[in-house]
Amino acid sequence: MAKISAEENYFSAKKAMSVETQLSAILKNLEISPELVKTICEGEIDRDFIVALNALRQKLNSMKEYEEIENFKAVEEMKPIYDLARLKASHRSRDFLLAKIKEIRNLTLDLNEFQNKELLKYKTLDYFLIERNPEAAIEVCDTYINTARQYYFDNFDLYKNALTRVITGQLDREIKFGSSGESVVSMLFRTTKNIANPKLNGIFNQTGAESSKQNYFSMGTRGLAIHSLEKNQLKAIDIESSGKQLFIEDVFYQFNLALSENSKKEYQFISKFFSVKNNKTSNVEIEMKKMIFMHVFEPIFTIGKELVSNYILNSFDALGILMCISSIAKIQTDLHFETVDNYFHSLSMLLWPRFQTLIDLHVERLAKLSSDKKVSSFRFNSYPHEVTRQFADFISSIIKISECFDSTVLLAGMGRMRNGMNNLLKKLSITSKDKEMEKVFLVNNYDQILIIFKENEVDGGNPENKNI
Known part of the structure; x- marks a missing residue:
């Protein structure tokens, strides 16, 4: 009987260690560092911001998976923080892209060069909006359509007249x-x-x-x-x-x-x-x-x-x-x-x-x-x-x-x-x-x-x- 009890204790301990390891990995995935939050909320929108945005996307994807687990206290506690980070990232991405798109209104602009050098460099921001804030993504898309449409119309009308x-x-x-x-x-x-x-x-x-x-x-x-x-x-x-x-x-x-x-x-x-x-x-x-x-x-x-x-x-x-x-x-x-x-x-x-x-x-x-x-x-x-x-x-x-x-x-x-x-x-x-x-x-x-x-x-x- 003592031998059986020892084996049960061993397997119980091993199972507990496995659960603890899995839980530790989950908590690590859910963890959001102060540096990440600061970059998302206050950092310049540059290469570092894009890296932070990609990291936030991955963590949001993990959060979505863990939300399916019932009574997971850690997820419930972290969700408001992630929502705030998502909204802040969406707001800053939206404002940045809209400001960039408005630069197209300059008729002397080489649009193709601007697209390649200034817009495609920040396409990750639009990916994020499409996934995490569709309404903002639609606004960015509509603004681009109207602005580019007017740019091409004005330039081609001038070209035709010339x-x-x-x-x-x-x-x-x-x-x-x-x-x-x-x-x-x-x-x-x-x-x-x-x-x-x-x-x-x-x-x-x-x-x-x-x-x-x-x-x-x-x-x-x-x-x-x-x-x-x-x-x-x-x-x-x-x-x-x-x-x-x-x-x-x-x-x-x-x-x-x-x-x-x-x-x-x-x-x-x-x-x-x-x-x-x-x-x-x-x-x-x-x-x-x-x-x-x-x-x-x-x-x-x-x-x-x-x-x-x-x-x-x-x-x-x-x-x-x-x-x-x-x-x-x-x-x-x-x-x-x-x-x-x-x-x-x-x-x-x-x-x-x-x-x-x-x-x-x-x-x-x-x-x-x-x-x-x-x-x-x-x-x-x-x-x-x-x-x-x-x-x-x-x-x-x-x-x-x-x-x-x-x-x-x-x-x-x-x-x-x-x-x-x-x-x-x-x-x-x-x-x-x-x-x-x-x-x-x-x-x-x-x-x-x-x-x-x-x-x-x-x-x-x-x-x-x-x-x-």
């Missing part, structure tokens, strides 16, 4: 095939080598005329930055002082390049700052980040759409509009930011119908030129017709611009123009009384098209282009 003040070559009336007298159109007549019997009239002759300021049937050097997607974003402060003159596609490209780059950086910041500390991002959190982003950038998307509506949709510059469409594909391919896809889709839905309308006008013009009345007034010669040059410039420019995307609408429109041009040339050719000259006229005109294709670096032998 860009639109230097727009050049706005085409507010229709340019027509065969209307070389219009001052807005430059006819780039070239040396033309007729392919026929050298004894025939006009062969090997050089035709020419003075070129005016802009040829809207040819892309020329327009769109070089867009075509190569050079990220040479113009700053608003430099636009007017630089003396640059911008076509509509330059304005469109510069604005949307700035929008895309800033929106991508903004979304990356939101994803890092407004998130909780876990390894797995939930669908709810992803949707929340998208919602925050859309609240911030929605006014900027509106400015972009208004830019198109007010300055581009009333233009008769078909090549400029197509270059705007092309720049959308270039920007999307390069930046890979799906969150703004809907915005760019809405721009495409505005631009494509206008481009199609302008193609329809050109098709109608070719039909009018092919009318019996117009054809009967044609004084036959074997030189390439001026419409041929305009048509070849226009079509080769379209092919050049559209290399980065496919569109059945585009191909259909060019096919209709091709048919209209063929019909015109055939009707003009038969005004000759000489069957041989009729052939010479057609050969010269089709050769002119191939020459212009070559000059514009478009492969006329390519099966796709050959059909056009």
Whole structure:
């Protein structure tokens, strides 16, 4: 019996020691040092404060676990102290973040640099608010949304105004095939080598005329930055002082390049700052980040759409509009930011119908030129017709611009123009009384098209282009 009693005492003592060890560990976890309290309540909000805040988070998590133990006196006694520390930490974190966010109101601020250097450094404060004071976290989030939204709106509105003040070559009336007298159109007549019997009239002759300021049937050097997607974003402060003159596609490209780059950086910041500390991002959190982003950038998307509506949709510059469409594909391919896809889709839905309308006008013009009345007034010669040059410039420019995307609408429109041009040339050719000259006229005109294709670096032998 004595032996059993001794064993019972041993196990009882061992159990007591185990309980005491566990209790000691619990009390140590619950213990909050004066240094920690002082840092939370009075210390500068710096690296030491963040360390103290993380320590407080861990202790609050421990407290939550121990609260489930019934009649745990130590927890009941420590809870008011932890609540006070939590409230003080929340209050100071909230005030600090709100003060930081208000600095964004300075329009000359580099927001992305400020986000990386001043806000992300203190993202632990927002984590703490999300976990321990959701109401304060919502206030911080709402304040950030409203402040960043206004910052972007003011800056992009200034940028749009600076860009639109230097727009050049706005085409507010229709340019027509065969209307070389219009001052807005430059006819780039070239040396033309007729392919026929050298004894025939006009062969090997050089035709020419003075070129005016802009040829809207040819892309020329327009769109070089867009075509190569050079990220040479113009700053608003430099636009007017630089003396640059911008076509509509330059304005469109510069604005949307700035929008895309800033929106991508903004979304990356939101994803890092407004998130909780876990390894797995939930669908709810992803949707929340998208919602925050859309609240911030929605006014900027509106400015972009208004830019198109007010300055581009009333233009008769078909090549400029197509270059705007092309720049959308270039920007999307390069930046890979799906969150703004809907915005760019809405721009495409505005631009494509206008481009199609302008193609329809050109098709109608070719039909009018092919009318019996117009054809009967044609004084036959074997030189390439001026419409041929305009048509070849226009079509080769379209092919050049559209290399980065496919569109059945585009191909259909060019096919209709091709048919209209063929019909015109055939009707003009038969005004000759000489069957041989009729052939010479057609050969010269089709050769002119191939020459212009070559000059514009478009492969006329390519099966796709050959059909056009």
